[in-house]
Amino acid sequence: MxxxxxxxxxxxxxxxxxxxxxxxxxxxxxxxxxxxxxxxxxxxxxxxxxxxxxxxxxxxxxxxxxxxxxxxxxxxxxxxxxxxxxxxxxxEPAETETNRYEVLLKVYFGAVGDRSVTRSHIELFRARYEPLVEQLAAFDQQVSRIAEEDPDHLHVLLAIRFGRKVYDAYLSWAAEAEALLAEE
Amino acid sequence: MxxxxxxxxxxxxxxxxxxxxxxxxxxxxxxxxxxxxxxxxxxxxxxxxxxxxxxxxxxxxxxxxxxxxxxxxxxxxxxxxxxxxxxxxxxEPAETETNRYEVLLKVYFGAVGDRSVTRSHIELFRARYEPLVEQLAAFDQQVSRIAEEDPDHLHVLLAIRFGRKVYDAYLSWAAEAEALLAEE
DNA sequence: AGTAGCATGTAAAAAGTTACATGATTAT
DNA sequence: ATAATCATGTAACTTTTTACATGCTACT
Missing domain, CATH: 1.10.10.10 (Winged helix-like DNA-binding domain superfamily/Winged helix DNA-binding domain)
Structure with missing residues (x-):
């Protein structure tokens, strides 16, 4: 319909x-x-x-x-x-996600420009997600407590955990990338 | 212009x-x-x-x-x-990415349906990314070797590392989510 | 008096996907 | 022969963002 x-x-x-x-x-x-x-x-x-x-x-x-x-x-x-x-x-099964990270496009083509430019993109990226990781950690604590009593909240908790894992990955990557770029 | x-x-x-x-x-x-x-x-x-x-x-x-x-x-x-x-x-600074994960929307609202449905969404999600993680690991090895000689390849390597970190986070989340959902 | 936030809405533009049409080349 | 993949392209559609218009309420 x-x-x-x-x-x-x-x-x-x-x-x-x-x-x-x-x-x-x-x-x-x-x-x-x-x-x-x-x-x-x-x-x-x-x-x-x-x-x-x-x-x-x-x-x-x-x-x-x-x-x-x-x-x-x-x-x-x-x-x-x-x-x-x-x-x-x-x-119904979920559609496959196609994410677009402009910052990664800039990193990938970084060799065309200056290394310092790539570095600053990564620093900015890290700065964007650092506060979000902290926010999510706090939110996780709150919802964890609620979920212990109300099993329906487990779903919300799972979504938060997803956010934490992915954002942690962002920060961990940024740290590694900054280290590798510094070695020159 | x-x-x-x-x-x-x-x-x-x-x-x-x-x-x-x-x-x-x-x-x-x-x-x-x-x-x-x-x-x-x-x-x-x-x-x-x-x-x-x-x-x-x-x-x-x-x-x-x-x-x-x-x-x-x-x-x-x-x-x-x-x-x-x-x-x-x-x-120029990169735009902030806004990602949309339909699967997470389904997880978040999971309490409205059956828990088994949420479980199968997560299983499917994991199955989608498992082969990609392996592919990326192999790709990482190849590019790492090249990057040792040609410093320009560092940029490509950084992008691959990003993919690995994020996909690893996906799998790690899926494992944790499956464990939490099984506890009932 | 003025600003920030609440609140609803629309129009236009931009971005992106999908489906189709066409035809060459390569492999089975 | 035929299927897969290479290869270019367009039109229609869908989705999404952006910018604007409007007006109220609460706070300073």
Whole structure:
């Protein structure tokens, strides 16, 4: 029926199903803080997709519980059929990821320029991820504690662990690369 | 002047500068086998970009050295101004990468479905990267030896090391995740 | 009064993939 | 003969980003 648009819909459905009712803005913010190490989404995708999902009755606008005064914020909730669509998608194999690291392209072609340029790219790269690694370590501790009581949180914990492993790999590579580049 | 189109041009310029004259097909093939762990490019981007670069005189069509009989294959070489454009780009800071792992989205929302589904996603993920890790290890050995004599190859080696670290992180995560999911 | 953050949305542009068409060459 | 791979290219489509417009609320 609906021609399997992008994955934005599953992000929305998934967040609504696991976090409860949210606005478009909430979805953006949550994605930025909690999913940033494996996903990203812009407003330009979220808002139109919310409209579409609502038209398909996979989500619905929930009545604003606050006094009629307040305006603007629109809270969406996932419907039963939305949950079904989410579960169906969950069962399908994931697409293979194709990542593009511009910084690696610059490193790979580094011989065309100065070695100092390559060095500074790597330093910048490390500087970008260092604070994220620390953040994730703290986040891991929090969620680990929660997961001990609520087994559903194991999934979130697994995602965090993925982020940690990958970001640690980034830093470890940067350190090794800096050492190899210094040897000259 | 030219409004900083995508990064496809720098891939082309970079490969031409480091590998010598190549055809569009060569560029695609090289990217697939040697840069696949940090870059990808489709024919739909390469061929039009080659035309554009040639029109801008950043690359040029080289005379076919083979007998006039053979047709089709078009070899491009980078020009002096192409090299300059490449070096300029090399000096600019790299954009921040935003990676999207559909498999992680499925893991993160895993609590909505069955745990066995999450498990199979992780198994598939591991199966995808296991052979690549081995390939990269072999590739590392080869390039390491070459890099000892030719210091320019250090850059290629660094890129391979990046791939190894990241793919190792994938496998290490998959192993840990499988263990944690089995505990129930 | 002004700024930052909350909040929704759209239009245009850019980037990227996919599917197709075409034909030569090489290996089985 | 036929299948695989080499080789170039285009059109349509999908996806994604960016830039803008609008207005409210909370804080300084």
């Amino acid at each position: 609906s021609p399997a648009r992008g994955k934005t819909r599953y992000l929305i459905l998934g967040l609504l199903a696991t976090e409860g009712p949210l606005s478009g803005y909430d979805i953006k913010r949550l994605t930025e803080v909690r999913l940033r190490y494996f996903w990203s989404e812009s407003f330009g995708q979220i808002y139109p997709e919310l409209k579409l999902l609502a038209a398909e009755k996979l989500i619905e606008v929930l009545p604003d519980s606050s006094r009629p005064a307040k305006r603007a914020k629109i809270r969406y909730g996932v419907t039963e059929s939305g949950r079904r669509v989410l579960r169906d998608w969950l069962r | 030219s409004p900083a189109r995508g990064k496809t041009r720098y891939l082309i310029l970079g490969l031409l500068a480091t590998e010598g004259p190549l055809s569009g097909y060569d560029i695609k093939r090289l990217t697939e086998v040697r840069l696949r762990y940090f870059w990808s490019e489709s024919f739909g981007q390469i061929y039009p970009e080659l035309k554009l670069l040639a029109a801008e005189k950043l690359i040029e069509v080289l005379p076919d050295s083979s007998r006039p009989a053979k047709r089709a294959k078009i070899r491009y070489g980078v020009t002096e101004s192409g090299r300059r454009v490449l070096r300029d780009w090399l000096r």
